[in-house]
Amino acid sequence: MTRYVIAAYVENKYGVLARVTGMFMRKGFNIDSLTVGETENPAYSRITITLEGDDYAREQLIYQLQKLHNVKNVVLMESEGVERELMLIKVRNTPEIRSEVLSAAEIYRGKILDYTTDNLCVEVTGAPAKINAFVEVMKPLGILEMCRTGVVALERGRTLTQNE
Amino acid sequence: MKTTNCKSLTGAEIVIETLIEQGVTDVFGYPGGQVLTIYDALYNAGDRIRHVLTAHEQGASHAADGYARATGKVGVVIATSGPGATNLVTGIATAMLDSIPLIAVTGNVASSQIGKDSFQEINITGVTMPITKHNYFVSDVADLADTIREAFQIAKSGRPGPVLIDIPKDVQTAECLFESTGIIEEIPQKDADDALIEKAVSLINAAERPYIYIGGGAASALSAEDVKALADKIDACIGCTFMGLTAGLGGCSRFLGMQGMHGTYASSMANKEADLVIGIGVRFSDRATGNAEKYASRAKVIHIDADFAEIGKNIRVDCGISGNIKTTVSRILSRCADAKHPKWTAKVAALKEEGRRIQAAAEDAAGDALTPKKIFDCINAAKTPDTVIATDVGQHQMWTAQYASFEAPRKFASSGGLGTMGFGMGAAIGAHVGSNCRSILVTGDGSFGMNLNELATAVSYNIPLTIVLINNGVLGMVRQWQTLFYGKRYSHTLLNRKTDFVRLAEAFGAKACRAETAEELSAALSAALSADGPFLIDTVIDKDEFVLPMLPPGGSIDDIITAKEEAA
Numbered sequence: 001m002t003r004y005v006i007a008a009y010v011e012n013k014y015g016v017l018a019r020v021t022g023m024f025m026r027k028g029f030n031i032d033s034l035t036v037g038e039t040e041n042p043a044y045s046r047i048t049i050t051l052e053g054d055d056y057a058r059e060q061l062i063y064q065l066q067k068l069h070n071v072k073n074v075v076l077m078e079s080e081g082v083e084r085e086l087m088l089i090k091v092r093n094t095p096e097i098r099s100e101v102l103s104a105a106e107i108y109r110g111k112i113l114d115y116t117t118d119n120l121c122v123e124v125t126g127a128p129a130k131i132n133a134f135v136e137v138m139k140p141l142g143i144l145e146m147c148r149t150g151v152v153a154l155e156r157g158r159t160l161t162q163n164e
Numbered sequence: 165m166k167t168t169n170c171k172s173l174t175g176a177e178i179v180i181e182t183l184i185e186q187g188v189t190d191v192f193g194y195p196g197g198q199v200l201t202i203y204d205a206l207y208n209a210g211d212r213i214r215h216v217l218t219a220h221e222q223g224a225s226h227a228a229d230g231y232a233r234a235t236g237k238v239g240v241v242i243a244t245s246g247p248g249a250t251n252l253v254t255g256i257a258t259a260m261l262d263s264i265p266l267i268a269v270t271g272n273v274a275s276s277q278i279g280k281d282s283f284q285e286i287n288i289t290g291v292t293m294p295i296t297k298h299n300y301f302v303s304d305v306a307d308l309a310d311t312i313r314e315a316f317q318i319a320k321s322g323r324p325g326p327v328l329i330d331i332p333k334d335v336q337t338a339e340c341l342f343e344s345t346g347i348i349e350e351i352p353q354k355d356a357d358d359a360l361i362e363k364a365v366s367l368i369n370a371a372e373r374p375y376i377y378i379g380g381g382a383a384s385a386l387s388a389e390d391v392k393a394l395a396d397k398i399d400a401c402i403g404c405t406f407m408g409l410t411a412g413l414g415g416c417s418r419f420l421g422m423q424g425m426h427g428t429y430a431s432s433m434a435n436k437e438a439d440l441v442i443g444i445g446v447r448f449s450d451r452a453t454g455n456a457e458k459y460a461s462r463a464k465v466i467h468i469d470a471d472f473a474e475i476g477k478n479i480r481v482d483c484g485i486s487g488n489i490k491t492t493v494s495r496i497l498s499r500c501a502d503a504k505h506p507k508w509t510a511k512v513a514a515l516k517e518e519g520r521r522i523q524a525a526a527e528d529a530a531g532d533a534l535t536p537k538k539i540f541d542c543i544n545a546a547k548t549p550d551t552v553i554a555t556d557v558g559q560h561q562m563w564t565a566q567y568a569s570f571e572a573p574r575k576f577a578s579s580g581g582l583g584t585m586g587f588g589m590g591a592a593i594g595a596h597v598g599s600n601c602r603s604i605l606v607t608g609d610g611s612f613g614m615n616l617n618e619l620a621t622a623v624s625y626n627i628p629l630t631i632v633l634i635n636n637g638v639l640g641m642v643r644q645w646q647t648l649f650y651g652k653r654y655s656h657t658l659l660n661r662k663t664d665f666v667r668l669a670e671a672f673g674a675k676a677c678r679a680e681t682a683e684e685l686s687a688a689l690s691a692a693l694s695a696d697g698p699f700l701i702d703t704v705i706d707k708d709e710f711v712l713p714m715l716p717p718g719g720s721i722d723d724i725i726t727a728k729e730e731a732a
Binding site for chain 2: 014015018019022023026056059060063064066067068069
């Protein structure tokens with residue numbers, strides 16, 4: 001099992017995300033994360049998908065994406081591409097753990113977004129492995145709530161996914 | 165500036181004009197509240213486009229599908245919103261699984277009523293998303309004509325398939341300038357890399373026991389002559405999938421028929437013995453391969469298909485070539501060496517002989533009783549090469565695949581991938597409307613019960629349709645599985661109905677008779693095939709007839725069952 005990041009340029013139209021996710025369900029693909037958002041060209045959105053799978057799953061996912069009429073281009077991101085994910089995480093603000101949370105947030109270059117007498121909310125951005133590590137640090141301190149955006153990725157250098 | 169050809173039309177008129185522009189001469193459908201405007205436009209266009217009114221939207225969808233199968237053209241079906249649209253669903257899915265080009269036009273409630281659970285409102289684009297090649301909800305009349313054109317392009321390009329266009333009522337009534345264009349071209353398919361062609365050629369040149377395996381994709385992209393030319397050059401035998409029967413290779417001496425779960429003995433065995441399988445326009449489905457791990461384990465496999473996503477999907481292949489099937493095959497043909505494989509030819513001949521021997525033994529055991537084989541001997545003798553045979557789904561369908569001879573292309577209309585019982589009545593009607601050839605529906609009493617209402621359509625339009633109802637009083641295919649794999653526990657497969665199919669057909673206004681022996685059937689067929697309208701023949705066979713050979717599901721060719729005694 002290998003982790004793959006796949007980017008799809010899709011027409012920015014009503015129903016396209018449903019076509020993509022519907023296809024995943026129909027074909028039984030189990031994906032780890034999916035993000036979608038605007039690109040430099042407002043006519044297209046970029047969907048970034050991460051999945052764990054073998055060569056067969058990766059190949060079929062790419063093929064089936066390419067078959068969808070609204071999908072313009074599909075690219076398997078190289079492992080050395082630029083990947084980022086954002087997480088918001090809420091923990092209790094008590095004297096026993098406060099300093100540990102604050103120092104961990106500093107080490108992970110997180111930002112404190114909310115500080116109340118009860119709770120602390122931290123934003124952490126980075127590659128998924130860094131986010132996972134921060135979650136592990138927070139777990140023993142008691143996570144109240146957390147949410148992650150899923151991965152967005154671009155290839156390094158001059159390569160333009162859209163034009164391949 | 166707009167040219168003088170430009171005129172202002174309503175959306176409904178644009179639908180009809182664009183269909184005509186795309187070469188459509190016949191449509192199937194059923195009117196209703198949200199397509200009234202389209203039907204009103206049809207009222208004025210009756211001299212340019214024929215509409216066939218069916219008894220049920222499902223029948224219309226199968227008719228459009230059968231029309232496409234028999235002609236190679238895009239079939240068109242029109243239905244209203246809500247239940248009209250959902251009644252198309254089985255027909256659309258049937259076309260999807262068999263890669264049949266189909267356009268479904270549905271009306272929907274006005275845009276202002278969308279999303280409010282309005283009367284007869286259904287989100288049919290959502291419902292049909294997984295069973296269409298693509299679908300559209302048209303929200304602006306200005307996009308309508310181009311959307312329909314693009315739908316035709318998608319339906320017929322590459323690997324064909326169904327496309328649905330949902331048009332809310334206000335878009336049908338809104339006006340817009342319309343200018344007719346020509347018939348839209350198919351999206352050109354890429355030609356395969358030279359390296360892949362070379363690889364295929366070297367595999368072919370190295371082979372000693374080649375087996376050409378054609379499917380529905382080959383049947384629609386290639387002529388029978390194309391397939392024969394390749395087989396002759398490399399001295400291969402030819403087998404096919406269920407859908408590949410439509411290629412019409414029945415008259416070719418190299419042709420062994422269908423392989424797979426209910427394939428002929430010779431075809432399935434040759435597939436197993438081959439050292440090279442050249443799959444063309446096939447998808448190596450589970451019914452064809454059995455256990456995919458054990459399939460053609462001694463062979464190299466070349467897979468040629470229009471759809472790149474099929475390469476490596478179901479089985480591992482040694483050389484996968486996607487793109488234009490016709491140019492791929494002709495490039496391979498021009499480069500591969502002339503070959504002779506006398507040992508393989510002798511082996512294949514021996515397999516054919518063994519298949520005949522097994523068949524003859526089964527027939528001898530049956531004595532004078534009317535058997536499926538005898539029914540098809542009568543049908544083959546009575547039909548002409550241009551007769552279209554449609555079927556429903558079950559034992560009668562597999563017997564058709566095994567015994568009916570198809571010597572011309574596009575003479576077989578049957579639901580392969582989805583296995584849709586009730587497909588045949590609509591398909592047989594559509595096939596006749598498209599080809600103007602006589603059609604025969606081979607059906608069973610179970611399947612016929614599902615959509616026999618289309619007898620009304622066949623009578624209304626005086627369709628020269630012969631219905632051979634193979635009546636055994638049971639759901640025979642399910643019963644066969646219950647016999648083999650469920651300890652003869654016949655749960656809900658004994659029909660125990662009292663339907664008199666002769667009187668039923670007569671009540672619809674069709675001719676009908678009963679045939680209990682081969683002689684009676686021959687006489688009935690000659691009457692039916694010279695009648696000018698629908699004619700039903702009720703034939704009776706034993707409820708424990710089996711479809712054999714059979715490869716048990718998930719099994720391999722080594723598990724082949726050729727005689728009933730081995731099975732029980």
